[in-house]
Amino acid sequence: MALLDMKDVRGGYGDADILQGVSITVAEKEIVVIVGPNGAGKSTAMKAVFGLLNVRGGQIVFDGDDITHWAPNRIVQRGICYVPQVDNVFREMTVHENLEMGGFLRSGDLSAAYDRIYGLFPDLKAKRRNLAGDLSGGQRQMVAMGRALMLEPKLLLLDEPTAGLSPKYMEQIFQITRDVRDHGVSILLVEQHAKQALAFCDRGYVLATGANRHEGTGQALLADREVAEMFLGG
Amino acid sequence: MTLLDFLNFYLVPGIVLGAIYAVGAIGITLVFGILRFAHFAHGDMTTLGAFVALALVGTGMNPWAALPLAMIITAAIAIGVDRTFYDYLAKRPKIVTVMASLGVALMLRSVVQVVWGVDPTTYASGIVRPNDYFGILLRPRELYTLGAVALIVVGLELFLRRSKWGKAMRAMSDNPDLARLSGVDNRKVTMLTWAIVGALCAAAGFMLGINTEVHSMMGWHLLLPMFAAAILGGVGRVQGAVLGGLVVGVAEELSVFILPAQYKAATAFALLLLILLVRPRGLLNGKVL
Ligand SMILES: Nc1ncnc2c1ncn2[C@@H]1O[C@H](COP(=O)(O)OP(=O)(O)O)[C@@H](O)[C@H]1O
Ligand SMILES: [Mg+2]
Numbered sequence: 001m002a003l004l005d006m007k008d009v010r011g012g013y014g015d016a017d018i019l020q021g022v023s024i025t026v027a028e029k030e031i032v033v034i035v036g037p038n039g040a041g042k043s044t045a046m047k048a049v050f051g052l053l054n055v056r057g058g059q060i061v062f063d064g065d066d067i068t069h070w071a072p073n074r075i076v077q078r079g080i081c082y083v084p085q086v087d088n089v090f091r092e093m094t095v096h097e098n099l100e101m102g103g104f105l106r107s108g109d110l111s112a113a114y115d116r117i118y119g120l121f122p123d124l125k126a127k128r129r130n131l132a133g134d135l136s137g138g139q140r141q142m143v144a145m146g147r148a149l150m151l152e153p154k155l156l157l158l159d160e161p162t163a164g165l166s167p168k169y170m171e172q173i174f175q176i177t178r179d180v181r182d183h184g185v186s187i188l189l190v191e192q193h194a195k196q197a198l199a200f201c202d203r204g205y206v207l208a209t210g211a212n213r214h215e216g217t218g219q220a221l222l223a224d225r226e227v228a229e230m231f232l233g234g
Numbered sequence: 235m236t237l238l239d240f241l242n243f244y245l246v247p248g249i250v251l252g253a254i255y256a257v258g259a260i261g262i263t264l265v266f267g268i269l270r271f272a273h274f275a276h277g278d279m280t281t282l283g284a285f286v287a288l289a290l291v292g293t294g295m296n297p298w299a300a301l302p303l304a305m306i307i308t309a310a311i312a313i314g315v316d317r318t319f320y321d322y323l324a325k326r327p328k329i330v331t332v333m334a335s336l337g338v339a340l341m342l343r344s345v346v347q348v349v350w351g352v353d354p355t356t357y358a359s360g361i362v363r364p365n366d367y368f369g370i371l372l373r374p375r376e377l378y379t380l381g382a383v384a385l386i387v388v389g390l391e392l393f394l395r396r397s398k399w400g401k402a403m404r405a406m407s408d409n410p411d412l413a414r415l416s417g418v419d420n421r422k423v424t425m426l427t428w429a430i431v432g433a434l435c436a437a438a439g440f441m442l443g444i445n446t447e448v449h450s451m452m453g454w455h456l457l458l459p460m461f462a463a464a465i466l467g468g469v470g471r472v473q474g475a476v477l478g479g480l481v482v483g484v485a486e487e488l489s490v491f492i493l494p495a496q497y498k499a500a501t502a503f504a505l506l507l508l509i510l511l512v513r514p515r516g517l518l519n520g521k522v523l
Binding site for chain 1: 398401402404405408409411412413414415416417418419
């Protein structure tokens with residue numbers, strides 16, 4: 001059974017439905033990517049999983065629980081963490097304090113958790129006393145991912161983690177994403193860099209105008225002529 | 235005028251006054267940074283805190299011993315004011331809460347006037363002679379005021395930098411959405427903020443009262459210098475509020491060199507205009523208003 005099973009979800013921020021029936025599944029230890037044109041509802045689909053949307057139809061099941069109408073803080077505690085597309089760090093707090101905030105809901109000794117994060121992101125260890133707002137875009141993205149991983153989620157939601165990053169950093173973020181998966185975390189991510197993302201993921205979904213358009217393994221989607229014409233520039 | 239005269243008659247009184255402004259300005263900056271509105275009842279909450287201390291002194295307590303208790307009581311009152319008024323408006327545009335706080339200001343002042351009357355009074359009567367510290371003249375109450383402000387500022391900074399809930403407050407000020415995503419309970423942070431703000435109001439009111447006098451308009455008159463200090467330092471910055479408070483306090487005392495004494499109170503206003511013109515984010519780069 002899938003870890004996350006989102007079935008025919010409809011909903012939006014206000015009265016209008018932005019999502020017109022989106023279905024996405026993520027299995028254990030799977031990397032699933034959502035691609036699609038700007039405004040397709042990719043971020044919105046992700047927010048629906050995290051309880052930030054008025055869901056008016058469909059169902060979201062996570063690890064056996066129907067979380068469709070749960071509040072975000074309950075969803076966090078159940079094992080889903082979310083890295084928003086923008087404003088995803090505490091700029092005026094240090095790198096380490098960002099991680100501490102990530103672990104806010106945990107009690108007891110967190111030193112093992114910090115070691116794990118600094119192991120995944122060696123760049124951050126040297127910068128742990130720096131303000132997150134002073135870091136480069138790539139390092140800030142690492143702080144954002146590190147913060148989200150502090151709760152040791154089962155599922156990590158990443159909204160465009162490579163937006164605005166150089167190819168070098170993009171490769172690094174993808175590599176870290178794989179490392180995180182190898183630690184047993186499932187990953188659902190939204191990507192603008194469709195070609196690279198489809199090449200690196202296990203499965204992918206193409207969304208357009210708030211609905212599923214295509215789905216399949218990354219390789220199959222890359223080979224699909226229609227997908228290629230739509231998003232990949234032929 | 236000798237240097238010592240300058241220190242004793244202008245700089246020292248300015249620093250004492252500025253330290254009191256600083257404590258008030260920290261409260262304003264915390265409300266703005268974390269709850270995101272300009273709290274116009276801040277001055278009258280300060281008055282109320284001063285009168286709570288007065289009531290305690292009336293039972294025979296030493297004024298400085300009454301201060302911590304007055305801070306606790308005013309903290310509880312501030313939480314009550316939030317629960318009774320501001321909490322209901324949380325989902326409305328912030329300007330509604332700003333306007334409501336003006337109403338709360340008038341209400342708090344009326345309560346003070348009904349309960350304690352409108353005549354000025356003092357915590358302790360009698361003339362106190364200053365002590366001489368290597369030529370610098372300081373009354374004990376001035377010394378205690380500076381010490382108490384230092385204690386409050388250092389304590390608050392340590393709380394905000396080191397403690398779990400202090401960090402939660404900073405996180406809420408920095409990025410409220412992300413703080414909520416991290417599991418920070420907005421209601422708890424709001425309550426904690428009001429507790430601190432209420433306590434700071436009582437401290438500022440008490441210290442102004444013990445260095446001047448206690449009357450029902452004292453806080454209202456503090457509002458402009460306190461806001462000027464908060465904005466001057468950079469809204470949302472505790473250290474900025476301290477710096478801003480000291481600058482406003484000293485500037486008011488020094489203004490008599492260039493302006494007639496009755497224009498002292500206009501100094502804060504002039505500073506406020508000046509900073510908004512040349513550096514709207516304040517000396518320490520606060521949030522954009
Ligand atoms: N917070 C919001 N409130 C209202 N509408 C929004 C909000 N965020 C996005 N939208 C609208 O939802 C649609 C989908 O946006 P989004 O999910 O961000 O697209 P994508 O991430 O695929 O680029 C867009 O038409 C956008 O204008
Ligand atoms: Mg998006």
